[in-house]
Amino acid sequence: MGLEEFRDDMTTCCRCSACKFVPLETLKGYDHVNICPSISRFDYRAFSGGGRLGIGVALLDKQLDYSSPKLREIIYNCQMCGACDVSCKYAMDMEVLEPMNAIRSEMVKHGNAPPALDKMITSLKNGGPMLLEGNAGQGEWASKLGVKDYTKQSVQVIYHAGCRTRHDKTRWAVAQQTVKLMQKANIDVGIAMDEPCCGGRAYQMGYQTEAADKARSNMESINKLGAKTLVTGCAECYFAFKVLYDKFGVKGDFEVLHTSEFFNRLVQQGKLKPTKKVNLTVTYHDPCHLGRQGEPYIHWKGQRVPGQLIIFDPPKEFRRGTKGVYEPPRELLQSIPGLKLVEMDRHKEFAWCCGSGGGVIETNPEYALWTATERINEAASTKAEAVVTGCPGCESLFETAIRKNNKNLKVYDIVEILAMATL
Amino acid sequence: MTLNKEQYTAFEDIVGPEYISSDPAILFSYSWRSGLYAPPQDFSPLFEAIILPHTNEEIQAIVKLSNKFKLQFKASSTGWGPYNDATAPGCVKLDLRRMNRIIEINVKNMYAVVEPGVIGTQLQAECMKLGLNCNQNGAGTNCSASPIVGHCGFGHLSQSGSYGERNQLALEWITPEGELVCFGSLGSTGAWFCGDGPGPSLRGAVRGNVVPMGGLGVFTKAATKLYHWPGPTSVELEGVSPSYVPTSIDNHFLIRIYSFPDMEMMDQAQRKIGEAEIAYELMGFNKGMAASNIATSNEEMLKLHAEFSNLLTDFCLMVIIGGYSARDFEYKTKVLNQIAIDTQGKSLTKISDDPEVAAGCMWRWLRPTASIREVFRATGCFAGEVGGTDVFRLMADYIVETAKVKQKMINDKLIFDDGAPPFTQSIEHGHYGHGELLIRYIPNPSNWAGMMDFMAKANEIAIKQHFGVPGHVFSDMQHDIYGPHVMNYHKWLRKIKKSFDPNGASEGSHHITVKE
Numbered sequence: 056m057g058l059e060e061f062r063d064d065m066t067t068c069c070r071c072s073a074c075k076f077v078p079l080e081t082l083k084g085y086d087h088v089n090i091c092p093s094i095s096r097f098d099y100r101a102f103s104g105g106g107r108l109g110i111g112v113a114l115l116d117k118q119l120d121y122s123s124p125k126l127r128e129i130i131y132n133c134q135m136c137g138a139c140d141v142s143c144k145y146a147m148d149m150e151v152l153e154p155m156n157a158i159r160s161e162m163v164k165h166g167n168a169p170p171a172l173d174k175m176i177t178s179l180k181n182g183g184p185m186l187l188e189g190n191a192g193q194g195e196w197a198s199k200l201g202v203k204d205y206t207k208q209s210v211q212v213i214y215h216a217g218c219r220t221r222h223d224k225t226r227w228a229v230a231q232q233t234v235k236l237m238q239k240a241n242i243d244v245g246i247a248m249d250e251p252c253c254g255g256r257a258y259q260m261g262y263q264t265e266a267a268d269k270a271r272s273n274m275e276s277i278n279k280l281g282a283k284t285l286v287t288g289c290a291e292c293y294f295a296f297k298v299l300y301d302k303f304g305v306k307g308d309f310e311v312l313h314t315s316e317f318f319n320r321l322v323q324q325g326k327l328k329p330t331k332k333v334n335l336t337v338t339y340h341d342p343c344h345l346g347r348q349g350e351p352y353i354h355w356k357g358q359r360v361p362g363q364l365i366i367f368d369p370p371k372e373f374r375r376g377t378k379g380v381y382e383p384p385r386e387l388l389q390s391i392p393g394l395k396l397v398e399m400d401r402h403k404e405f406a407w408c409c410g411s412g413g414g415v416i417e418t419n420p421e422y423a424l425w426t427a428t429e430r431i432n433e434a435a436s437t438k439a440e441a442v443v444t445g446c447p448g449c450e451s452l453f454e455t456a457i458r459k460n461n462k463n464l465k466v467y468d469i470v471e472i473l474a475m476a477t478l
Numbered sequence: 479m480t481l482n483k484e485q486y487t488a489f490e491d492i493v494g495p496e497y498i499s500s501d502p503a504i505l506f507s508y509s510w511r512s513g514l515y516a517p518p519q520d521f522s523p524l525f526e527a528i529i530l531p532h533t534n535e536e537i538q539a540i541v542k543l544s545n546k547f548k549l550q551f552k553a554s555s556t557g558w559g560p561y562n563d564a565t566a567p568g569c570v571k572l573d574l575r576r577m578n579r580i581i582e583i584n585v586k587n588m589y590a591v592v593e594p595g596v597i598g599t600q601l602q603a604e605c606m607k608l609g610l611n612c613n614q615n616g617a618g619t620n621c622s623a624s625p626i627v628g629h630c631g632f633g634h635l636s637q638s639g640s641y642g643e644r645n646q647l648a649l650e651w652i653t654p655e656g657e658l659v660c661f662g663s664l665g666s667t668g669a670w671f672c673g674d675g676p677g678p679s680l681r682g683a684v685r686g687n688v689v690p691m692g693g694l695g696v697f698t699k700a701a702t703k704l705y706h707w708p709g710p711t712s713v714e715l716e717g718v719s720p721s722y723v724p725t726s727i728d729n730h731f732l733i734r735i736y737s738f739p740d741m742e743m744m745d746q747a748q749r750k751i752g753e754a755e756i757a758y759e760l761m762g763f764n765k766g767m768a769a770s771n772i773a774t775s776n777e778e779m780l781k782l783h784a785e786f787s788n789l790l791t792d793f794c795l796m797v798i799i800g801g802y803s804a805r806d807f808e809y810k811t812k813v814l815n816q817i818a819i820d821t822q823g824k825s826l827t828k829i830s831d832d833p834e835v836a837a838g839c840m841w842r843w844l845r846p847t848a849s850i851r852e853v854f855r856a857t858g859c860f861a862g863e864v865g866g867t868d869v870f871r872l873m874a875d876y877i878v879e880t881a882k883v884k885q886k887m888i889n890d891k892l893i894f895d896d897g898a899p900p901f902t903q904s905i906e907h908g909h910y911g912h913g914e915l916l917i918r919y920i921p922n923p924s925n926w927a928g929m930m931d932f933m934a935k936a937n938e939i940a941i942k943q944h945f946g947v948p949g950h951v952f953s954d955m956q957h958d959i960y961g962p963h964v965m966n967y968h969k970w971l972r973k974i975k976k977s978f979d980p981n982g983a984s985e986g987s988h989h990i991t992v993k994e
Binding site for chain 2: 066067068069070071072073076078079080081082083084085088098099100101103105106107108109110112113116118119123125126129141142144145146147148149362363364365366370373375376377378379381403404405
């Protein structure tokens with residue numbers, strides 16, 4: 056959607072600053088009041104959700120020019136984590152993240168996206184991954200697992216490992232454990248030796264056309280396979296397959312589940328039994344694209360009813376982050392014998408972002424690290440021994456932040472914890 | 479005009495290159511108009527630069543440079559209302575968000591000292607850990623916790639927690655010429671306990687009828703009174719935004735919305751509740767406010783409003799009782815019930831009989847977080863801030879009169895039709911009163927013209943019917959309207975401005991300027 060379609064949303068901003076803070080009912084002390092990494096780091100109002108909406112109006116009115124370097128700095132020093140959207144919609148009926156996506160799309164159209172993203176997008180357009188480092192062999196991670204290749208054999212469950220996992224040898228263990236756990240539960244699972252990139256990150260970076268093209272080509276091939284379920288351990292892939300593809304109108308005829316949802320079901324059904332004690336105190340980090348942005352897409356086409364009240368015909372149900380994936384990972388962790396789960400101040404729909412999203416890890420790694428360090432410090436304040444999450448992007452950046460800050464925390468993917476108790 | 483290189487560099491030398499910008503993309507984000515009294519224009523005039531100081535020394539240097547360069551400056555904390563904006567070229571903005579420390583919470587003497595960037599939620603959450611609470615601006619706990627930067631500071635807690643003018647103790651102030659002044663007790667003993675001495679007291683001079691709205695220097699620290707809190711040290715919640723339900727507010731709390739047959743009965747109830755000093759919160763709360771607060775969308779709000787219209791009269795109030803012990807709670811509850819009987823107050827069962835709704839409302843109004851829902855969700859814009867602070871009934875009668883003008887705007891389809899019941903509140907257990915109207919509108923030219931007409935009529939009512947000077951009276955134009963009727967106070971206010979700000983450097987369009 057073009058930016059003009061969000062004019063009414065942007066002009067509804069009353070400048071209250073809610074987008075900067077956690078939903079204020081939830082705050083229990085001075086600390087951790089902030090929800091937006093961008094304004095927390097850069098301070099100027101322009102770096103908040105509301106500030107960006109004001110800029111959006113100025114762009115529409117041609118009072119600002121898309122070619123401005125400062126504009127690029129403002130628009131792209133944001134993880135697109137969607138926290139501003141949740142906090143705003145606690146009170147308001149308006150979109151925040153959607154117009155911000157539209158501004159990025161316009162930046163791309165006007166040729167003012169950060170050059171640091173060019174190679175990734177070129178790779179995507181050429182059928183390659185969006186992660187350029189590593190590139191350690193497509194299906195090599197699964198070579199000893201005896202798992203089906205779903206492009207050659209029919210399967211009930213597709214396991215989509217994701218670029219960040221396949222291209223980083225240090226993440227292979229998580230993918231391998233995922234398959235082993237499925238095999239233990241007698242799941243008919245398959246992987247692709249030549250797994251396609253989901254393209255979801257391109258959307259966050261403003262390359263909407265490229266992301267939509269990728270979605271269509273992926274679904275053309277995956278839909279033919281007849282699988283009942285697609286499982287991924289990457290929050291961004293989850294968001295792409297579950298939410299974004301639906302938004303693009305190419306929703307598959309299969310269920311999309313995150314590993315935490317899938318394995319939680321298996322545990323609840325008694326098909327997996329975590330029996331070994333895992334004596335750890337952990338805190339769970341909600342990945343933005345699994346939590347608040349992971350709630351199902353809601354199709355709506357209509358218009359604002361003229362008059363002195365913001366209502367819509369037909370009525371519009373806003374995505375407020377309420378229905379994200381929050382409980383399955385927590386239930387799964389609580390099913391692990393010996394494990395103690397403690398919550399960070401900012402959790403579920405108002406979790407602080409890990410820092411890597413929206414292309415920030417590529418365009419401003421210092422800022423990405425700053426954001427992750429904030430989260431690691433928050434995790435440490437819970438006295439947990441480890442941070443558990445469900446996204447390789449979060450895990451990788453947390454590990455860097457811990458190393459650079461000499462913290463004693465460990466980082467685990469939720470699958471690793473389940474594997475410790477089950478395999 | 480734009481800052482020349484010498485000017486920009488001079489400011490940059492004070493705060494460093496990271497904390498000053500005159501890039502249009504930054505400037506436009508600050509000139510996006512507030513939803514409060516939003517005009518049809520999307521943007522206010524651009525500031526020349528945005529500066530983010532971190533210390534008093536930096537602010538003093540910026541202020542002195544502004545005087546030297548014949549520029550104006552305007553400081554703001556959370557920057558919500560239109561009074562934070564530039565009104566003409568030639569003004570630099572001091573965004574104080576980096577000055578965000580709670581300096582002290584003094585339990586024994588029951589005050590806190592804050593910098594302007596601390597928001598109400600933060601201070602309240604810290605106070606509650608210590609069995610204390612602080613007043614909150616009715617606009618919400620997203621506003622600054624400082625008692626001198628958030629307009630008048632009336633709010634949900636004002637029955638037991640008073641409001642800005644009464645809560646303000648000692649201040650640290652950088653004058654419009656850059657002098658650092660510590661006043662009240664801070665000016666002599668170095669402590670924060672009193673705004674009126676034993677050191678120099680400038681409380682009345684710097685506050686005026688309302689705070690100076692950025693027009694009289696920069697307030698860098700302020701002490702505010704604290705009050706007892708009968709609830710838990712923190713409140714545990716269940717649910718996910720936008721629907722939270724507290725699980726840990728103990729059974730020494732009670733919330734009610736009462737509907738009365740007429741204004742007289744509601745007035746009596748408010749007086750009696752005040753005299754008995756039983757309410758932790760007491761606020762006029764009409765059906766439009768209740769529906770907007772409870773609903774999580776405009777669609778739901780419409781349904782609730784229709785439902786409440788069948789259940790409530792135009793004369794309603796919200797009351798929260800908080801007991802410091804079981805016996806205290808029992809006593810207060812009995813008194814409240816008796817007052818309700820005596821004044822024919824009928825409780826809205828949707829609130830009182832549903833524990834989840836009751837707990838949700840209670841927490842949203844103890845930590846006022848739903849004001850944005852109430853006043854801005856419907857249209858994005860609000861303009862009902864017309865009441866003042868005076869004898870409770872006087873303010874109530876003023877709002878009843880102005881409500882008639884609101885009804886005309888509804889009839890003319892210039893604003894959202896939520897009825898026109900007056901909203902009144904008693905402050906400090908009835909010592910004072912305040913009133914407002916819930917006016918929500920889409921900011922197009924015809925609605926805005928109607929709004930200006932409404933404000934003119936609200937002024938006319940206040941003056942001709944002797945209701946005093948309402949809280950919305952700021953700016954040269956308004957002071958010049960009211961001054962001649964109130965002992966020419968505007969001349970004195972202007973003299974104060976001139977004395978402290980001979981160069982007119984502190985941008986005073988929303989306060990008063992030095993023009994004659």
